[in-house]
Amino acid sequence: MEQKTKIIAEKGKQEITITREFDLPIELLFKAYTEAEFLEQWMGLKVIKLVNKNHGSFEFETIREGRVVFKANGTIHQIKKNQNITRTFEMDNLLDGIRIEFLDFESITDKSSKLTMQMIYKSEKHRAEQLKLPFANGLNMAHNRLQELFNNLNHQQNGK
Amino acid sequence: MNLRRDVFQAIADPTRRAILLLLTSQAMTAGAIASNFNTARPTVSKHLQILIECELLKQEQNGREIHYEINVDKMKIVAEFLEPFRQMWEDKFNKLEAVMKTYQAKK
Numbered sequence: 001m002e003q004k005t006k007i008i009a010e011k012g013k014q015e016i017t018i019t020r021e022f023d024l025p026i027e028l029l030f031k032a033y034t035e036a037e038f039l040e041q042w043m044g045l046k047v048i049k050l051v052n053k054n055h056g057s058f059e060f061e062t063i064r065e066g067r068v069v070f071k072a073n074g075t076i077h078q079i080k081k082n083q084n085i086t087r088t089f090e091m092d093n094l095l096d097g098i099r100i101e102f103l104d105f106e107s108i109t110d111k112s113s114k115l116t117m118q119m120i121y122k123s124e125k126h127r128a129e130q131l132k133l134p135f136a137n138g139l140n141m142a143h144n145r146l147q148e149l150f151n152n153l154n155h156q157q158n159g160k
Numbered sequence: 161m162n163l164r165r166d167v168f169q170a171i172a173d174p175t176r177r178a179i180l181l182l183l184t185s186q187a188m189t190a191g192a193i194a195s196n197f198n199t200a201r202p203t204v205s206k207h208l209q210i211l212i213e214c215e216l217l218k219q220e221q222n223g224r225e226i227h228y229e230i231n232v233d234k235m236k237i238v239a240e241f242l243e244p245f246r247q248m249w250e251d252k253f254n255k256l257e258a259v260m261k262t263y264q265a266k267k
Contacts, residue, residue: 003246003250004250004253004254005246005249005250005253006246007242007245007246007249009242009245018249020249020250020253022253022256022257022260023257023261024257024260024261024264028260028263028264029256029260031260031263032256032259032260038256038259038260038263041255041259042252042255042256042258042259043252044255115253125185125186128184128185128186129185130245131184131242131245132181132184132185134244134245134247134248
């Protein structure tokens with residue numbers, strides 16, 4: 001299956017570009033980014049504040065078992081309905097700093113649309129911090145899978 | 161086949177995973193890497209050797225110093241490095257699509 005989400009993170013640069021095509025009209029894609037009700041559903045968080053206007057702002061958080069596990073905020077510099085959002089994005093307690101996000105919404109057909117997210121970090125190092133977490137999880141997952149495989153093999157051998 | 165060169169063998173060790181993570185931010189000398197661990201320096205060197213052998217790391221001569229860095233160009237680790245991040249967004253966007261389709265159907 002073709003991968004719908006594409007990531008470009010070139011070496012030596014301080015930006016990441018994410019592109020994705022959706023089987024959704026552009027109005028719905030834009031809604032998913034600008035209405036709290038939908039943001040909460042697909043991002044799995046709580047919207048504390050969301051002011052969709054030029055010089056607006058937002059605040060999100062996720063609480064698990066009474067503890068805040070994720071907190072993010074930023075300012076919306078510019079917003080053009082069904083076209084683009086330019087905003088800053090900062091996650092609490094992470095080392096990736098504040099990034100600038102350029103979100104471009106494009107209509108492909110009346111039933112499909114494309115999102116291009118260009119995220120610019122303070123430095124290549126800050127970008128690496130962002131990529132690190134899922135990478136760490138990925139490494140651990142690969143290792144766990146391997147461990148499982150070994151365990152199964154051992155079980156089979158012991159069972160003989 | 162040299163098992164040492166197996167990528168999975170390389171990442172099976174927690175110290176080696178920690179070294180790889182450490183080097184995602186910047187290239188470092190063996191000494192600087194070792195200073196991040198409580199293990200003896202020769203042990204760290206051994207881990208570095210294994211990571212070099214399986215081509216997850218490469219060495220770069222920098223004046224008198226040798227810097228170790230993640231081998232992003234050659235290795236399949238390129239994909240593996242970005243893949244979890246991509247997968248994270250893929251999952252989120254799949255959810256977005258599903259949520260909005262449900263909403264669309266209800267309208």
